[in-house]
Amino acid sequence: MSDFSAEFSGNLRTAGVVGAGGAGFPSYVKAQGKAEIALVNAAECEPLLKKDQKILEHWPEKVFDGLGLLMRAVGASRGMVGIKRKHEKLIPRLKEIAASRRNVSVLEMGDYYPAGDEQCLVYEATGRVVPPGGIPLDVGCVVSNVETLYNAAFAPRPVTETFVTVNGGVKRPATFRVPVGVAWRECVEFCGGFSVKDPAYIDGGPMMGNVRTDFDLPVVKASAGIIVLPKTHQLIAKKTQSRPVFSRIGRSACDQCSYCTELCPRYLLGHNVQPHRVMRSLLFAGGPEHKLHSQYGLLCCECSLCSLYSCPEGLNPREACVAAKADLREAKIGVKNFRLNTASKPEAHPVRDFRKVPVSRLVKRLGLDDYNKDAPWNDGTLSPSRVRIMMAQHIGAPCAPAVKEGQRVEKGAVVGGVPAGALGCPVHASVSGTVGRVNERYVEIIA
Ligand code: SF4
Ligand code: SF4
Structure with missing residues (x-):
C-alpha cells in the first residue's frame, strides 16, 4: 500500500465513512485495494429515491474530489461516473467537471432496474463480468456510491449527517440532510406529516428495502431514505x-x-x-x-x-x-x-x-404511480431534541460505546469504537449534548 493509500484509508476510518448506498461496507477497506478503474455509482435505480441525484445537483465537485482521492489511493488510471441519461439537466455539468479532471468520464446509462447493482454497473462500464461470488476488484474495478465519495472528500471530518429522501405517503416529499440518529418520525414531520392512514414504511428503496412500522427507529449512516405507504398497500403485503x-x-x-x-x-x-x-x-x-x-x-x-x-x-x-x-x-x-x-x-x-x-x-x-413524486431538495434544518447513535451501522464488528451516561459530548466526538484490527469504523455524536441511555445497541444523546 502506498503512503497516500495508507493515509487516505486511515482518514476514511477515522471519519467513519461507510457505503452510503445501503450496504454500509467500511470504505477504508476499498481504499486499500488496487484497481484499474474507479466507478461512481450514480445510477440510483430504486424507484422514488432521489438523494444521489440531489447531491450531484448541489455538490458535484465534492463527489469528483472524492473520486479523485479514491483513484489515487487504489492506483486507478480511469474514473467513471455512471448515471442514467434521463438526468439530462445534470449530465452537461458533470461532463464539464469531468473534463477538468484527469482521466475521468461520464457514462450515460438507460433507465432500467437494477442499473445500480454494482455488478451490472461494472459490466455496462467495462464489459467485464464479475466472477460468481466475487467482487468488482476481481475484474480491476472499485465501485463507490455518490454520498460515500462526498463524505470521503471531507475525511477525516467525522460523518455526522446523512442525506435522505422521504417519499410516498407524506404531505411534502423531500430530499434533505439530517443528523445521524434522528428518528424517522421527525423526518416525516419535516415533510409535513403523513398523507395516508395507518402508515408503514420501506427503509431503503421499494425493491430492496425492508418493511418497518416503528417510525421511532433512527436514521443510520447507510440510510438512503424511506417510502411511506399504507399498511394495506400490495407492496407491504408482498x-x-x-x-x-x-x-x-x-x-x-x-x-x-x-x-x-x-x-x-x-x-x-x-x-x-x-x-x-x-x-x-x-x-x-x-x-x-x-x-x-x-x-x-x-x-x-x-x-x-x-x-x-x-x-x-x-x-x-x-x-x-x-x-x-x-x-x-x-x-x-x-x-x-x-x-x-x-x-x-x-x-x-x-x-x-x-x-x-x-x-x-x-x-x-409495484402500484407506486400515485406515490412517485419528485421529492425536491429541502435546505431546511432538522434539529432533533435527541438522537440515537446505533452501534451497528456498518458491515463488520459493531462498535462498543465509548461514553457514559450523563457525560457531555460535542458534535463529532467518538461515541462508539471498534477494536483495533476488527472490520468496522467508529460512530460519532451527530449533535452536541448530554449522553442519555447507553447500551450495547445505541448511545442516546439529548441535545
Ligand atoms: S432476487 Fe430474483 S431476480 Fe434478483 S438476483 Fe435474486 S433470483 Fe435474480
Ligand atoms: S411461476 Fe414459477 S417459474 Fe414462473 S416466474 Fe413465477 S416463480 Fe418463476
Whole structure:
C-alpha cells in the first residue's frame, strides 16, 4: 500500500465513512485495494429515491474530489461516473467537471432496474463480468456510491449527517440532510406529516428495502431514505409474506414458466442463478418446515425483480432464494464451495440488453404511480431534541460505546469504537449534548 493509500484509508476510518448506498461496507477497506478503474455509482435505480441525484445537483465537485482521492489511493488510471441519461439537466455539468479532471468520464446509462447493482454497473462500464461470488476488484474495478465519495472528500471530518429522501405517503416529499440518529418520525414531520392512514414504511428503496412500522427507529449512516405507504398497500403485503405462506403458495402455484430466471439480472450476467429451480425445490422440500437446499439461489443478489416484477403468478422466488441461502449457510455451503460454482468465465447472456426492465413499468407494477413524486431538495434544518447513535451501522464488528451516561459530548466526538484490527469504523455524536441511555445497541444523546 502506498503512503497516500495508507493515509487516505486511515482518514476514511477515522471519519467513519461507510457505503452510503445501503450496504454500509467500511470504505477504508476499498481504499486499500488496487484497481484499474474507479466507478461512481450514480445510477440510483430504486424507484422514488432521489438523494444521489440531489447531491450531484448541489455538490458535484465534492463527489469528483472524492473520486479523485479514491483513484489515487487504489492506483486507478480511469474514473467513471455512471448515471442514467434521463438526468439530462445534470449530465452537461458533470461532463464539464469531468473534463477538468484527469482521466475521468461520464457514462450515460438507460433507465432500467437494477442499473445500480454494482455488478451490472461494472459490466455496462467495462464489459467485464464479475466472477460468481466475487467482487468488482476481481475484474480491476472499485465501485463507490455518490454520498460515500462526498463524505470521503471531507475525511477525516467525522460523518455526522446523512442525506435522505422521504417519499410516498407524506404531505411534502423531500430530499434533505439530517443528523445521524434522528428518528424517522421527525423526518416525516419535516415533510409535513403523513398523507395516508395507518402508515408503514420501506427503509431503503421499494425493491430492496425492508418493511418497518416503528417510525421511532433512527436514521443510520447507510440510510438512503424511506417510502411511506399504507399498511394495506400490495407492496407491504408482498414484502412481509411469511415463509410458510410463500412456500405453500409457491408449491401449489408455480408453473415453472421460468420468467423469474429469464429476467434475473445476475442470470443475464452469466451467473448460475435460477430462481425457478429454487421454486421447484419447494416441492421436494416437503413443506415450509423443511430445509431448502437448492444451490441455484446462492448467487442471488436479492434485487427482488423476480418477486415484484417478473413472476406472472405473483409468487415470491426471491424469498425462496433468501431462505435457501440461509438453510445452505447452516449446512456450511456458500458461494465459495457450492457445486454449481464452476471455474469457467461467465459471459453475459446474448439478449441481456433486450431484457432490461424499464423503471417506469416497474413503478406501475409495484402500484407506486400515485406515490412517485419528485421529492425536491429541502435546505431546511432538522434539529432533533435527541438522537440515537446505533452501534451497528456498518458491515463488520459493531462498535462498543465509548461514553457514559450523563457525560457531555460535542458534535463529532467518538461515541462508539471498534477494536483495533476488527472490520468496522467508529460512530460519532451527530449533535452536541448530554449522553442519555447507553447500551450495547445505541448511545442516546439529548441535545
Ligand atoms: S416466474 Fe413465477 S411461476 Fe414462473 S417459474 Fe418463476 S416463480 Fe414459477
Ligand atoms: S432476487 Fe430474483 S431476480 Fe434478483 S438476483 Fe435474486 S433470483 Fe435474480
